[in-house]
Amino acid sequence: MSALRPIALVRTLSLVGFFFASLVEAKKQQRPCPANPFLDPKNDPCNPLRAIASNVLTAIAFSLVVLVGLLQFFNMRKWGAKFMLAMTIGCFTFAFGIGTRFGLHVHPESKGLYIIEYLFVVLSPCAFIAAEYVLLGRLARYLKCDKHLMVSARRITLVFISSDITTFLIQAAGGSVSISSNTLSLAEVGSHIFLAGIVLQFASFLTFTCIYFVFIARVRSQEPETWAMDSAKKWHQDWRALAGAMCFSFVGILIRSVYRVAELSQGYNGHLATTEGFFYGLDTLPLFFAISVYVFFWPGKFIGNGTPPPGPPAAVVQKEASIDSNPAQKEAI
Numbered sequence: 001m002s003a004l005r006p007i008a009l010v011r012t013l014s015l016v017g018f019f020f021a022s023l024v025e026a027k028k029q030q031r032p033c034p035a036n037p038f039l040d041p042k043n044d045p046c047n048p049l050r051a052i053a054s055n056v057l058t059a060i061a062f063s064l065v066v067l068v069g070l071l072q073f074f075n076m077r078k079w080g081a082k083f084m085l086a087m088t089i090g091c092f093t094f095a096f097g098i099g100t101r102f103g104l105h106v107h108p109e110s111k112g113l114y115i116i117e118y119l120f121v122v123l124s125p126c127a128f129i130a131a132e133y134v135l136l137g138r139l140a141r142y143l144k145c146d147k148h149l150m151v152s153a154r155r156i157t158l159v160f161i162s163s164d165i166t167t168f169l170i171q172a173a174g175g176s177v178s179i180s181s182n183t184l185s186l187a188e189v190g191s192h193i194f195l196a197g198i199v200l201q202f203a204s205f206l207t208f209t210c211i212y213f214v215f216i217a218r219v220r221s222q223e224p225e226t227w228a229m230d231s232a233k234k235w236h237q238d239w240r241a242l243a244g245a246m247c248f249s250f251v252g253i254l255i256r257s258v259y260r261v262a263e264l265s266q267g268y269n270g271h272l273a274t275t276e277g278f279f280y281g282l283d284t285l286p287l288f289f290a291i292s293v294y295v296f297f298w299p300g301k302f303i304g305n306g307t308p309p310p311g312p313p314a315a316v317v318q319k320e321a322s323i324d325s326n327p328a329q330k331e332a333i
Helices: 006-028 055-079 082-106 111-123 125-143 153-180 184-222 239-266 276-296 299-303 314-324 327-332
Strands: none
Touching: 055 082, 055 276, 055 299, 082 111, 082 125, 082 276, 082 299, 111 125, 111 153, 125 153, 125 184, 125 239, 125 276, 125 299, 153 184, 184 239, 239 276, 239 299
């Protein structure tokens, strides 16, 4: 199973985004807006950001995320690991969401642009998360340590991506109710539904992170040969470097998830949602770290496409070679 088939992800984001945008633009005319939206954006009821988006910050974030996507694509062509394609495509959809802030700088009261921006920025990380799900299963199979996963390697992708799809649909439902509502109470109901989807997604990824740490702990304690099988290599060629990179990436995603939960708990007009610094510092930056770490520790360099090598595990081969090179140990056996 491919990780959230990338083309389907882009198509879904586009359809839902433009659907939401059309609903919002239809309602926009019902709201009184100031003659000059640039005079007091913080108190402008028609400005969803309550600020004028910074073109400088947008350009920096957009360029960095696109660069990561291009470098990941280059690594994929050179080293393989096509199972990471969802993350690479997600880089570009995430960059697209950030890029729409250029439009919001010029048209700060455009709710249509805001919904498209928010949708792509909030939902594109589903692709990052999906790639993480697949990567753990591939790593476990490569090490021939599937038995140490709390969920089998064959099922872990299906289980958690199904969870991602479910939480995506919950968020989409909540957003549609919130945007199309004609009353404040119904809008709040939609906001709460959307928050529930974000919370469930966070809980799902937190569970997955716990499964990962249990897996690593079991391999270290119960498979010492496998744990140390790359000890003779340089540190950046050791499979444990990839394991560390995964941990680093997980932390970035978790920080962003906590921020999004806190943001939505305050509402769309809360302090977190309307302060641009929080968006870049607690959402874009952690996600940038989460995806950029794989530029340097691309899974294909360590495990190829995740297919286990034929024959006994590499750790067993290494142990036998060590015994053959040690006459005293061989004689004792």
